[in-house]
Amino acid sequence: MFREVMEGKMGWGIIEEEGWRKGPWIAEEDKLLIQYVEEHGEGRWNSVARIAGLKRNGKSCRLRWVNYLRPDLKRGQITPQEESIIIELHALWGNRWSTIARSLPGRTDNEIKNYWRTHFKKKTKTPSDAAEKAKTRLLKRQQFQQLQQQQQLKQHQLQQQQLQFNLDMKNIMNMFEENVHMVPSTSEETQEILNNIYPNTTPYEEGYFYSMLNGNASAPTSSNEETLWDGLWNFDDVLYNFSAASVPSKASMHNLVAPFC
DNA sequence: AATACCGCCAACCGCTGCTGT
């Protein structure tokens, strides 16, 4: 496995194995890849080497395009809003990074995965004794409350988003009530049914809706609550209230929707 | 100033699932 390391590089230098280049991409390679995609579109990655004259295998080309060269990529730090979505979706979907990424336009699964690992993974190992944990949480709550004030300006926009989501969910509930026989038992069935009656549902909404119906994804257990607070120190309160409403029943779905009826 | 440590990120690898033959 490390033959190439010994033969051709120290660390991530450029190496060649069976004619394929590995390691960091250079500007010239990026240019060739961009040119290829502009002319031929995405896909058929194994043809890239032959057509574009790149000494990279298909996987490497695809990864470079998806994670770095795609024009719709959003650069810069993950925003608090994005972070809150990541936490919510991770609670629902686990490590299904590509699914999570689909709800965050401009962000890649790799980016989200890296973000999660560096920001949250190790927080689960933090203070073992309860007092220390409570102290940490209290501190985070205080920080959170301070940040609330700063973020009130953003509240209006988020409330609009919440309103839209609730309207969507109301729509879905109505459709389900008209089709009572279609109660799904798996996330796949939920997705299928939602796709049939409501094609624009995001993975986030699907997961949320599935948890509502089945009560198996985001019931507010203590560990989940801890996870949430670990990440919530810079949440906006609207989204937090939103997540706190994740009681797994149809009735609560109506409660969520009722104010907007 | 030197060193150790840590966070971030690009890139690779192995595996799985899909699709065409």
Place this chain on the structure above:
DNA sequence: GACAGCAGCGGTTGGCGGTAT
């Protein structure tokens, strides 16, 4: 149905730069 090739996914690795000691 079996097989091969390909695309996509998640886990892991390693380099770099910033910060702490």
